[in-house]
Amino acid sequence: MSTIYRALTIAGTDPTGGAGIQADLKTFQELEVYGMSVITSLVAQNTTGVRAIHHVPLEFIDQQFQAVVDDIYPSAIKTGMIALPEMMELLQQQLNSHKNVPYVCDPVMMAKNGDPLLEKHVRAKLRETLVPLATIVTPNIAEAEDLIDMQIDDIDDMEKAAIRIVKELGAQSVVVKGGSLTGDAVDVFYSRETGLFKLDAPRTDTKHTHGTGCTFSAAICAQLAKGIALLDAVQKAKAFTADAITWSLQIGNGYGPTNHWGHRLNGLPGKNVNQ
Numbered sequence: 001m002s003t004i005y006r007a008l009t010i011a012g013t014d015p016t017g018g019a020g021i022q023a024d025l026k027t028f029q030e031l032e033v034y035g036m037s038v039i040t041s042l043v044a045q046n047t048t049g050v051r052a053i054h055h056v057p058l059e060f061i062d063q064q065f066q067a068v069v070d071d072i073y074p075s076a077i078k079t080g081m082i083a084l085p086e087m088m089e090l091l092q093q094q095l096n097s098h099k100n101v102p103y104v105c106d107p108v109m110m111a112k113n114g115d116p117l118l119e120k121h122v123r124a125k126l127r128e129t130l131v132p133l134a135t136i137v138t139p140n141i142a143e144a145e146d147l148i149d150m151q152i153d154d155i156d157d158m159e160k161a162a163i164r165i166v167k168e169l170g171a172q173s174v175v176v177k178g179g180s181l182t183g184d185a186v187d188v189f190y191s192r193e194t195g196l197f198k199l200d201a202p203r204t205d206t207k208h209t210h211g212t213g214c215t216f217s218a219a220i221c222a223q224l225a226k227g228i229a230l231l232d233a234v235q236k237a238k239a240f241t242a243d244a245i246t247w248s249l250q251i252g253n254g255y256g257p258t259n260h261w262g263h264r265l266n267g268l269p270g271k272n273v274n275q
């Protein structure tokens with residue numbers, strides 16, 4: 001039998017299915033990687049915003065993680081919304097014990113409409129605990145600004161931020177996502193081995209971008225689970241995410257979700273299938 005690649009996401013939930021754990025699992029599935037999940041926080045949210053958050057007790061997060069790794073060992077791990085400092089410390093310990101597994105750290109701080117998923121005072125802890133362990137960290141502009149405390153206005157700033165995140169915070173590599181800037185959707189990748197790389201995709205004129213970041217980091221995780229080299233993994237994930245945004249879904253009353261099966265629709269006429 002061929003190898004079964006296994007990816008584990010450790011994150012919060014989105015009951016409308018567009019972001020968080022649900023987006024990660026859909027992405028893993030589309031990329032033919034067996035998906036597993038450890039839930040850190042239950043989030044009552046939809047495409048318009050976050051209504052309430054219920055954190056899973058620390059001990060139970062630990063039990064979920066142990067249950068997974070004792071049985072189906074992941075080929076790559078991703079973290080998304082990790083809201084409390086004690087959760088970060090627990091995961092720091094766990095990830096330190098599994099350093100051989102590629103680790104994608106998506107430093108989730110807020111939902112698309114700006115609602116916070118991580119309190120401001122906890123952000124320094126994320127910088128100290130999880131970011132240094134990352135094979136790759138995937139901040140958007142606001143998250144990168146927070147991580148290294150600098151303002152980012154353009155691609156030059158993104159490049160400076162990317163280099164600083166690796167050199168000052170200790171992550172192995174970074175991709176700073178330019179989704180919130182204008183013009184083409186340019187992201188900046190940096191690792192000490194490869195130097196700076198720009199990832200470019202045409203910007204899709206849509207507001208339906210709920211969960212783009214989760215989808216992108218989950219796609220990187222899935223590619224790493226398959227043993228694909230880092231820069232190649234990021235480039236493949238960028239193409240997958242661009243397709244998911246090209247074919248994003250006009251559902252819900254706010255920022256609609258990306259379309260995880262978008263990569264299967266290339267070459268077909270029309271966009272925004274559904275309603």
Ligand SMILES: Nc1ncnc2c1ncn2[C@@H]1O[C@H](COP(=O)(O)OP(=O)(O)OP(=O)(O)O)[C@@H](O)[C@H]1O
Nearest residue numbers: 112140177178179180185203204210211212213214
């Ligand atoms: N309108 C768009 N057209 C094409 N690509 C986009 C668009 N918006 C975002 N992207 C791409 O999607 C990926 C995710 O970036 P983004 O900055 O949206 O992440 P994010 O803010 O963390 O998302 P979220 O918080 O909703 O999960 C990046 O590769 C970015 O360039």
Ligand SMILES: Cc1ncc(CO)c(N)n1
Nearest residue numbers: 012013019020081111211
């Ligand atoms: C649980 C969760 N993680 C991440 C995001 C960011 O898209 C979100 N909205 N919800």
